[in-house]
Amino acid sequence: MLGLFFGLVRYTEMSDNAMDQVQRYYKYFIDVQIMIFVGFGFLMTFMRRYSLGAVSLNYLASALMMLEAVLVIGATQQGFWNQKSSKIQIDIALLIDCSFCAGSGMIAFGAIIGKATPTQLLWLLVWQVPLYALNQHLVIHTFKALDMGGTIVIHLFGAYYGLAASLMLSWRQPLHGLDHPKNASSYLNDVFSMVGTLFLWIYWPSFNGALASVAPESLATATDAQKMSQFLCIVNTLLSLLGAVLSTFATSALVTGRLSMVHVQNSTLAGGVAMGAACTLRLTPGGALCVGLFAGCVSTLGFSYLTPFLDRTIGLGDTCGVHNLHGIPAIIGTLVAGLASLGQHSDYLMYGTGREQLGWEVLAGGVTLGIAVSGGLLGAWVVTALNLTRSEPMDVSELFDDGPWWEGQRVEPL
Amino acid sequence: MLGLFFGLVRYTEMSDNAMDQVQRYYKYFIDVQIMIFVGFGFLMTFMRRYSLGAVSLNYLASALMMLEAVLVIGATQQGFWNQKSSKIQIDIALLIDCSFCAGSGMIAFGAIIGKATPTQLLWLLVWQVPLYALNQHLVIHTFKALDMGGTIVIHLFGAYYGLAASLMLSWRQPLHGLDHPKNASSYLNDVFSMVGTLFLWIYWPSFNGALASVAPESLATATDAQKMSQFLCIVNTLLSLLGAVLSTFATSALVTGRLSMVHVQNSTLAGGVAMGAACTLRLTPGGALCVGLFAGCVSTLGFSYLTPFLDRTIGLGDTCGVHNLHGIPAIIGTLVAGLASLGQHSDYLMYGTGREQLGWEVLAGGVTLGIAVSGGLLGAWVVTALNLTRSEPMDVSELFDDGPWWEGQRVEPL
Amino acid sequence: MLGLFFGLVRYTEMSDNAMDQVQRYYKYFIDVQIMIFVGFGFLMTFMRRYSLGAVSLNYLASALMMLEAVLVIGATQQGFWNQKSSKIQIDIALLIDCSFCAGSGMIAFGAIIGKATPTQLLWLLVWQVPLYALNQHLVIHTFKALDMGGTIVIHLFGAYYGLAASLMLSWRQPLHGLDHPKNASSYLNDVFSMVGTLFLWIYWPSFNGALASVAPESLATATDAQKMSQFLCIVNTLLSLLGAVLSTFATSALVTGRLSMVHVQNSTLAGGVAMGAACTLRLTPGGALCVGLFAGCVSTLGFSYLTPFLDRTIGLGDTCGVHNLHGIPAIIGTLVAGLASLGQHSDYLMYGTGREQLGWEVLAGGVTLGIAVSGGLLGAWVVTALNLTRSEPMDVSELFDDGPWWEGQRVEPL
Secondary structure, three states: HHHHHHHEEEOOOOOOOHHHHHHHHHHHHHHHHHHHHHHHHHHHHOOOOOOHHHHHHHHHHHHHHHHHHHHHHHHHHHHHHHHOOOOEEOOOHHHHHHHHHHHHHHHHHHOOOOOOHHHHHHHHHHHHHHHHHHHHHHHHHHOOOOOOHHHHHHHHHHHHHHHHHHHHHHHOOOOOOOOOOOOOOOOHHHHHHHHHHHHHHHHHHHHOOOOOOOHHHHHHHHHHHHHHHHHHHHHHHHHHHHHHHHHEEEEEHHHHOEEEEHHHHHHHHHHHHOOOOOOOOOHHHHHHHHHHHHHHHHHHHHHHHHHHHHHHOOOOOOOOOOHHHHHHHHHHHHHHHHHOOOOOOOHOEEEEEEHHHHHHHHHHHHHHHHHHHHHHHHHHHHHHHHOOOOOOOHHEEEEEEEEOEEOOOOOOOO | OHHHHHEEEEOOOOOOOHHHHHHHHHHHHHHHHHHHHHHHHHHHHHHOOOOHHHHHHHHHHHHHHHHHHHHHHHHHHHHHHOOOOEEEEEEEHHHHHHHHHHHHHHHHHHHHHOOHHHHHHHHOOOOOOOHHHHHHHHHHHHHOOOOOOHHHHHHHHHHHHHHHHHHHHHHOOOOOOOOOOOOOHHHHHHHHHHHHHHHHHHHHHHHHHOOOOOOOOOHOOOOHHHHHHHHHHHHHHHHHHHHHHHHHHHHHHHHHHOOOHHHHHHHHHHHHHHHHHOOOOOOHHHHHHHHHHHHHHHHHHHHHHHHHHHHHHHOOOOOHHHHHHHHHHHHHHHHHHHHHOOOOOHHHOOOOHHHHHHHHHHHHHHHHHHHHHHHHHHHHHHOOOOOOOOOOOOOHHHHHOOOOOOOOOOOOOO | HHHHHHHHHEEEEOOHHHHHHHHHHHHHHHHHHHHHHHHHHHHHHHHHOOHHHHHHHHHHHHHHHHHHHHHHHHHHHHOOHHHOOOOOEEHHHHHHHHHHHHHHHHHHHHOOOOOOOOHOOOOOOHHHHHHHHHHHHHHHHHHHOOOEEEEHHHHHHHHHHHHHHHHHHOOOOOOOOOOOOOOOOOOEEEEEEHHHHHHHHHHHHHHHHOOOOOHHHHHOOOHHHHHHHHHHHHHHHHHHHHHHHHHHHHHHHHHHHEEEEEHHHHHHHHHHHHOOOOOOOOHHHHHHHHHHHHHHHHHHHHHHHHHEEEEEHOOOOOOHHHHHHHHHHHHHHHHHHHHHOOOOHHHHHHOOOOOHHEEEEEEEEHHHHHHHHHHHHHHHHHHHHOOOOOOOOOOHHHHOOOOOEOOOOOOOOO
């Protein structure tokens, strides 16, 4: 990899506007980094026996994916095989994209955490990057789907890649799901997890709007839709997130009779996922709020009913419930973007009519699902059935326990 | 509420300067959000049996208040009953104001945490928003008091609203105060609480200066006082906070013979509260430092002497000590702004002379106290004596224990 | 100190560009503050019996050093004895420098934490500030060394100051090192420590690039090297940090057979230290990555082999391993900057040729080492042998235990 970096990656040359670029992107880049490294890392520390594994492997895997993504996404986007340039130009916008790619990986990680060895995990995530780049290329460049905040490219893709891998990993593994005694939290672990939740929640408008700004030199020729874009991302995402908080607590109280930390930690974020694709549209503030209310409610119901059902029936273990936090809200978000397009001025769309946009949006979602599921199954098959990573099979007592991997820690007996 | 959003709230139209607005306000908005959701939420996790309740109810209540504030503050500020506009225009500056309003609510929460059911809490905070909007209107628009950082509008109001409510809530409740065995911390809980303290402390200059910037289009006609305003907010607030840290540790060592985490977690922040009203003035750096040194010292003494005294005499339970962190420092801050006005050039004031400004400042403080105390008493009377929320009375063992509300948790026996 | 503030410190007058200054520096100032107060504070909470002491004394000492630094660094940089100005002009760039100075102090704190009383600690850090200012003056103004991110001035200086003080403090103190049973972590403490690690890691590009921007009014006459400077700081630092994460995990796995949280918490940050001096240069992305890979590897090996060796042979206790996180990576970083200068265009250097730059870089590193070691030994000699602070000698059971200093805590028996 070091060789490829030396051979292929160069700084973007932009003496005149390097300051502009820092001004324009750097704050958003850091905000996204906090979400990936602190947000996802701490969200997963709810596991009482896998907190160190959660935050540390999140750290390692995100760093690895970012570096790989500089090469793979850089090459895909800048298409140097098309002679546009023979080198990858690295700049802060590309780094945001690489951070997004790592985010997609950390979503997948949430589905398989505690059930794969670190080696298996890393190979699965390394394999995810080229698929991510391919899918991003198709969704954004080929299909021209609306997806400023990555509902399709990041969340839908990451969640179903991880879920497919999880299904394959747990194939003949007993106790890989909700019944495992170590797949549980503790009081202080739940507080730690809220560090992750809150930083994700607060910075989500930056996530969805990170790339939505207009370059200062294009401001004169930009349409109103472009000039309003980042503002709309921020306001729509915030309102959707606020709605999701309310509906999550309300649904949780109705369903459990009390309140559940699992819901608070996760479903309150569904509003950000569901708004990622549509955030550049004029949904009206009421519309944005409505999307969040709906997403939070569905996500909470998913945790209460769908996850145990899938766990019982098809053995789909989903340690962090990414299906409810990312998967289903991303499907909602894809449809929201498509349906909302029907009422938009064409300046806000990539196509002349909302109907066309809706069609491409659905296609993008479908193709993403296909690539994610087949890629996840294939990747997990390679690391388990083929066992190319030469990992020893994990004992049941080692599931959801980072004891085997950390110096000074021990596996707790079941 | 959803209906009101659909009917009344619109995006601000500002195609030409939507990017300017994001540039001008967004960083400060996020900084304030971190203070409200992470800062206040984690500050209150010092309670060993109410950490989950602290951070989660802080999350829910802040989100609810922000949405309500978009409607209520939006309507009040934009006065659509005065035909200025028939809709509420939502923009990032309004969202900062809504986040401030939630902050005021979280201060009040600090006084009653652990002593009200979640339902009672939410009704009290929902009732706080219109009072907040009314009081803000009076203080800022009618009295034209100096209050850039919200010393009067946010801290003074929030603290005494909460304290009045707390007094009423604890009327016939035994063991509602310092003697309750669960009104206590633990070693790791104190570390969690420092997450809150430090994020509040670091971002406080953003809080006080969030709305102090000059619009790019007005820069040509702005006075020196306006152009220096945000810079002064930042430097004055920082110096005051630094002073409060030193005097808190020094006073704590003198008073306790050792050091007290309660003081470190809370009184070090008094410098930010005390500087909120005066931060746009030219206090000189020495003056700003002096304000912080004084506020930190008084706040620490309050924790050591005043809180136990009020607890014993009038039964004023104050779980997080908001009287010492927000109440008294806000009184100090109001007087600082008034007195400092005497020596200022009139460009820095809302009135021609400092004497006039001082008078209005004191009046604003007095009116705020009156609205806060009467509003808090009334609100708490409605949820307890009238019991409109139909809450069951809390058992003594349920005070300061979130066991009844969280799935998987239990009430610890006394 | 208050008197000096009143007498000597004034706001910088800059009515026309106060907004520009806030825009240019404020984000970076806050980012650096998060690193100093949250980053260093929580990094040291890994100590199971000194978490409160770590985060609280970090808070107090940083605040104290910042205020002292306003006076001392302000006076040194603005040279009012040279009649340039009779007052210190306080602005946000100066505050960033003061925050850097506190950072240097917190590095030194990491070497002596748990082995000095709070009084001794404060005197040692108060004494560090004038030495820091002197050394900064020599390195930056006299020698004109490249050191945008403070590899030499902050990390090299802070680490060896602290290590020298630690050596002197532990002179006749038994069990001051790795064998002490309280010099240890726990599962949840290791999670807390990751809060520090991740915030340091994420914001490090801001740290290295905080002062690298070009003033808007100088943009027209700035060279390409100046305009690219902040962009290069960000990209180089990020790539180096990413590299350090990978090599730390890899080396840790090779050396321990598993993974060590000590390595993850510390060595992953070595990439930021090693890039501080060279970050404004055109190292190529591959080169920056290479620096990080090397620094992370060396730092991890240092934790595994060098620290135990020095502990055993010369009794150098190094509680947080600052020698491996800051000391050695800073030596690497100094050499990287010097050697990389050989291939740079002179616009990127302070001297006409890279060879000259290399010489001054090495000289700056040597002088810094000399001042740091002699200053640290002298300071610690004053607080121990002379005992000017009148501290009682610490019992072995009080080492690495904050029980004596915190109300409500007790010393745990050995």
